[in-house]
Amino acid sequence: MPGFDLNIAKEMVESFAAASGLGCRLLDDQGNILSQAGLTDDECTYLRSLPGQAPVCRDLHAHGLHEAQRFGGRYIYSCAAGFAYCSSPILTEGVFAGGLVAGPVIISDIEDCMDDIILQWDLPAQRVRALYLFLSSIPQVATDRLRHLSNQLFAAAVYISDSSYAFFLNHSGYRQQCDIGEYVQQAKGLQGDVTYPIETEQAMLAAVSQGDSTTASALLNELLGHIFFLSRDATAVQTYVTELVVLLSRAAINGGVAVEQAMEISHRYLQEIKSLTAQEEVASCLNRALTRFADLVFELLGTKHKNVIREAIGYMSAHCARALPLAEVADYVGYSPSHFSKVFKEEMGCGFRAYLNQLRVERSRVLLLSSNLSISEICERCGFEDPSYHCKVFKKLIGVTPDKYRKQSRRIDAQLEYGG
Template structure:
């Protein structure tokens, strides 16, 4: 695991925003310190008390404060919870550890309060623990200005701070994970481009080719074919990067279009429309606030994966495997006189069980799914001038051209002949 420290892990601006608000709400002093007890930042507008500043103005006092912070920080990490301690000057302070993946980075120090009004015993101990050269009359006066917090109030504040710090840790872990994902996406883009060069693959040169591949990609989404969809998406994005020469504005537009088209294809494939639209809106909001190309690609991969997952909301892994295997068998044999029984026999399950799985998991019958695959394949073949409507009908497994025309019209909205004529 790469070496980490608190300075590189926590976002200073976000840390200030969150903990400054905590300081204002509680009236407590807060500091971020590293493993050595060294103060990295005093958060919020609440500076150290006059008492603490006076103590630290002497070299020995500064050293004792540092030692107190270091000991408290180490103890809080040992127990992974708020650690209360009395500093050398008698103040009550607590430390909340910052631990990431079992690595201790530092702590948030809070407090600098008294639990009750300073009495004669407290003053005697204070005088004994500090330098003889220190002006004790001034120190005694500053003690009276210290805030007093009951044990209950201090514990509640410590518990609340623990929750806040854990939120900061989880947020930053998520940010780091995303940065790693962006880095991997960047490496993948570079690898794809290098592979094309090595294979002397023809460069993508026109949007006609891109749109043709895009239609194939959307077809895979409608059919819930995640493997082919993800593979085609990777090629689409590499094509887009090549065509635009890395122009971020154009890539952003195309990526937003692709996500929108994919959302509709997912709904057509059986995903819940409300959930898909919510995910699409969240995606659009995210895309509008980012600038790096690898982030565009990572985000669109992620949201389209979620769309595809929405088509298969399977609770049982065994069911997932069976349905996926049935779907793959259909994709490979759609042009044959395929039946529910033949597919069930291939999977070594009963036809009734397979029929039940299709209804339960895909919200359609076996024949509905088979027909959907055949129509999608018909649309692809229609784009080839050398294929007549009759040839297309036979190629996708229909014995009757008239029945093919009826089914095609039901799914596409026009007859095969009208559709084909519209293409040329």
């Protein structure tokens, strides 16, 4: 017996099939079908009727569910005939108890799918028309839509599972696997050969050398998604990951970390990675190494931040009268946008946008008192694109609207001039 409510699970299978237009199966932890809906034709039965070696669909879907558990709860895969499926595991008390499988779908043209099946099974000409009719009954789905459907299937699996799923969803390692799994699926959807994204690697190393662990970690997950997709075995993964550790240590040295310290940390993580076999363990270890290197750089850069923020404020003051995106100021001081935003808030106690509004409001106060420009003209000269937003921000910071502020100030001036 499954460790989850079978009636609720069957209801979710029927609901998903009705809403998506796809077939949906509920499997136990051995890959046996417990329930299914939305399947007008059994593709596995049809394929087994073809000459040659029959595909073992049960093993395929069981493997797909285990891969989904490894990669954050979602996995898209293909069978021998080229049909695509998506799967999500069901957990009870943190243990794999079965899962949902949606499909089949065709993500290429029917003609291409026909050619592959005819070639693979050496199908005689008299069976081609029957094959076409069978393939016409299978939904054709674009890759992007299949990813969205995979997310919906995942939500259904979480609903069926017990509360232990919440632990995995909030666990940092599990979230990392979600991100990596998403990049694996994106790589599968790319047309043509998938190549290693060297630009992403360079951006990650640049983030480490700036002490920006948040940006670097996100880019690392993208790299790992490609590495796991491109690598055929554990040895290939080890080769990629070992090189990344060395590159991370060099990036830390470029950021100011002492060579001896960087080499010692690099050696320690390389030794740990050699003892690991599971991809999720390797990914977690590599992320810890990256965070360690980036944090060391960040600590060293702490004394430099004050000068950088001083330069940024000077630039903002000089250019606040026009549209001024955060990315432009970050580029001016040589930081990535995300890193600059983080450092600015830590040093100034408020965000970039809030401080920019303070500069603009102060500028508008001066113009309200020293000129006869209209409120709308002052709004434009102070960098506010919308008068209503200018009024809202001004009132929030000063306590009154721009118009009322000007009238009050002029009344006070008049009283002083004529002695009250």
